[in-house]
Amino acid sequence: MKIGLDIMGGDFAPKATVLGAIEAYKVLQGHTIVLIGDKDAAISILSEQNFSPDNFEFVHTTEVIGMGEHPTKAVVQKPDSSISVGFKLLKEGAIQAFSSAGNTGAMLVGSVFSVKTIPGILRPAITTIVPKVKGGMGILLDVGANADVKPEVLVQFGVLGSLMAQNVYGIENPRVALMNIGEEEEKGNMLCLATYPLLKEASNINFIGNAEGRDLFGDHADVFVCDGYTGNIILKLAESFYVITRKKGFKDEFFDRFNYERYGGSPILGVNAPVIVGHGISNPEAIKNMVLLSKDMVESDLVGKITRAFQ
Template sequence: MKIAVDVMGGDFAPKAVIEGILLALPSLSNNEIILAVGPRDTIQSILDEHHYSGTQIQIIHADQVIEMGEHPTRALSQKPNSSIGIGFGLLKEGKADVFASAGNTGAMMVGSLFSVKTIEGIQRPAIAGFVPQTDGKYAVMLDIGANADCKPEMLEQFAILGSVYFEATTGIKSPRVGLINIGEEEQKGSILAQATHALLKANSKINFIGNIEGKDFFKGKADVIVTDGFTGNIMLKMGESIYNIMKDQGMTNDFVENTNYEKYGGSPIIGINGNVIIAHGASSPVAIKNMIGLCKSVVESKVCEKIKGIIENK
C-alpha cells in the first residue's frame, strides 16, 4: 500500500505533518509506504533532525504550495507542481492508493472532481464526518461541507454512500440511517427534508429509521446521519467545540475525549473514483498519525469499489 501525504498542508506544516508520519510508522507494515509530497530539501532536513534514515518514507518532490486562502480552481491550474496537484497526479496514475492532506479543503475537493472524478451515477460526492456517540461508538454524517445546497435526490445518495462506507469499515450490516430534521414526524421540516424523507422511506437499499433531531445527535440512535453540507458543517463544528470547552473547564471523560477531532484524523470524500482524505487544518502530529490510520482503513475496506458496485446495480 502506498499512502501519499501532502507534507505542506495544514497550519503547522511541514513539521507537524512529518512528525505525524514518523509517529505512524510503527503501526505500518513493511510493505506500507508513505509518499511524502513536498519540497525535497525541506522534507529531508526535518527527517534528518529526527535522525530518520529508513526507506519507508519516500520523498516526492513538489516545489509549489497551495495556501489555505487561495481560490481552489485557480490555484490548481496555476500551480500544477503544488503538493496537492502532484498528490492527485499520483492517485490518478495509480502510483498511490490514497491521498491525504490537511491543506486547502476546496482544492482537495476540486482536485478530486477533476482528477479522479466522480463515480458514474453519483450526482455529487460528499465529505463524511465522524460523530462520537454516548455509547462509545461513532456515527458517520454526510455531507459536512462539500454541498451547501442539496436536492432530495442528492441526500438519498448520501444515505446510500454513508451506508456502504459504514458497513465496509465497521463490518456492521444494515446500518441505521437517520435524517436530521426539526421533529421526528415525517411531515415535519423544510420542503427539502420532507421530500428526502419520502425518498429514503421508499429506498429498500438502506435501513431508514426516520427523522432524528438535534437532541439525538450524540445518543447512538443512528449509524449514518444524513443532511445537507451547510447544516452538517455547523453541527460537526459545534460538536468539535465540546472538547475545548470542557478541557478549559477541567472536565473530561471518554465521551469528551471522543469529541477531539484529532482522534479521527480526517474525513473521507465519498463518491469519487479514488481514496481521498481531508484532515483538519490545525492538525497536530497526533492528528496526522490518525489520518494515516484512516487512510489504511479506507484502502483496506475497498469502499470505493463497493460503492461502484451498488451504484452500477441500482
Template sequence: MKIGIDMMGGDFAPLEAIKGIQHYVEEGNAHLVLIGDEDKITPLLSEYNIPGERYTVVHAPQVIGMHEHPTRALKEKQQSSIAVGFHLLASGKMDAFISAGNTGAMLVGSLYSLKPIEGVLRPTISTIIPKENGSTGLLLDVGLNSDCKPEQLNQFAVMGTVYAQQILGIDNPRVALLNIGEEEGKGNLLAQATYPLLKENKHINFIGNVEGRDVLIDKADIIVCDGFSGNIILKLAESLFEITGRKEIHHEYFDRFNFENYGGTPVLGISKPVIIGHGISKGKAFKNMIVVAQKMIEKDVMEKLHTELIN
C-alpha cells in the same frame, strides 16, 4: 500499496506530518509518497529516523496557502504539493492521497482531477459523531454540498452505509434523516421529498427522522442532511471540545470530540481515496489519516460504493 501525503499542508507542516509518519511506520505497512519541499522534508526524516525503505520523496517546491482561492491556486501552482499529489493519484502512481492543507483546493482537486464513481450525483464528506454510550456514528453531508436535492441525500445514505460497514465496523447501520420532528411529513420541502426515497431504498436500514437532540445519543448510526445543516452541527461539536478544554473540564466523553482521534474525512463518491484533515492537525491526526486511507484501500471501499449505487 502507496499512500501519498501532502507534507506542506497544515499549520504545522512539515514537522507534524513527520511525527505522524514516525508513529505510523511502527505498525502500518503502506509505502508512503511524501510530496513537498525536499530541502525541508529530508532533514526531518533523518532527525526522526524514518526508515528509508518506507518512503519516497517527490519534490514539490510550491505551497498552496490556507487562504488562497482554490481553483486559481491549483491552476497557477501546478508544482504545489496538492497539485502534484492529485496528478500522481490520477495517473495511478499512488493509491490514496491525504492532506491537512487548503480544504477548498483538496475538494476542487478531488472533483476535477479524479473521476466520480459511476452513478454518483454529487460526492460528499462526512464527520464522525461520538455517541453518549461510547459508540460512533456518522453525519453527512457536512459542507461539500450546501444545497442538496432529495436524490443526492438518498445517495449520501447509501455511501454512508458502505463507509460505516467497512470502516466503522457497523454491520447493519441505522440511517435517519435530520429533521425538525420525528413524524413523517415534517420539515422543509427537501426533508419532505427525501423521506419517501429513503423509505423505499432497499440498500439502507432507514429508521425515519431524528431531531437535533438525537444527534449525540444512540438513536441512529448514520444521519443524513444537507451540507449547510451538517456543517453547523460539525462546528458546534468542535466548539464543545474547545470550550471544555478552555474551562479544564475533563471527561472521557468530551475527549472523544478531539478530531485528532479520527484523523480526517474521506471524500465519498470519487474513484480513489482522498482524506482531508484539519488545518491544525498534529502528529496523531496525520497518523490516523494514513490509517483511514489504508483501510479504505484494503477494504476496496470505492468499488463497494460503486456496486451499491448501480444495483
C-alpha cells in the same frame, strides 16, 4: 500499498505532517508512505529526528496551495503544488490513497477534476465522525462539500454513509436518519419533506426516519444525512463544545472521542479513490491517524464497493 500524504498541508506543516508520517510508519507494516511536498524540508525534519529517509518515498513539489486560496484557481494555477501533484499521482495509480490537512476546497476540486466522481454519484460528500455517549460512533454527512443539495443527493449520502459505516467502521446494517426538526414524516423544511419519501423507498439502506439535533450523540442512528450547510454548522458547533469542555478541564471518555486527532480526517466519499481531508490544525497524531484511515479505506475496497452499489 502506497499511501500519499501531502506534507505541506495544514497550519503546522511540514513539521507536524512529517512527524505524523514517522508515527504512521511505525505502525504500518508492508506499506509505503509517499511524502509529497518539499523534499529538502522533509529530509531536514527527518534528520532532526534521526529517522532514515529511506523509510519513505518522496515526490518533490515546489508550490503550496494556501489555506485561504480560491480552490479552483489554485489547483489550476499551481500544477506543481503538493495537492495538485498528489491528485496526479492518485489518478495515475502511483499511490492508492491521498490525504492532506490543507485547503479543503482544493482537495474537493482536485478529487472531482482528477480522479473524478464515481459514475452514478451526483455529488461527493465529506463525512465526519459523531461519537455516541454510550460508546461507538456514527457518521454525519455532508459536512461542507455541498451547501445546497437535492433530495436525490441526500438519498445517495445515505448509501455512501452506510457503506463507509459498514466497511470502514464495522457497523452492521447501519441505521440511516435524516437530520430534521421533528420525528414525524410531515415535519421539516422543503428539502426534508421531499427527501423523506425517497429515503423510505430506498431499498439499499436501513432508513429509520428523522433525527433531531438532540439525537446526534444518542444511539438513535449510525448515519445522519443532511445538506453540507447544516452539517458544517453541526460539526463546528460540536467541535467548539468539545474545545470548551477541554478548556474547562473536563476530562471524559465521551468528550475525548470528539477529538479529531483520533480519526485523522474527513473522507471525501463518492470519488474514484480514497481521499481524506484533515483538520487545518492537525498535529502529528492526527496525521498518523489520517494515514491509517487511508489504509483502512484502501484495504476495505470502499471505493470498489461504492462503485458497484451505484452501477
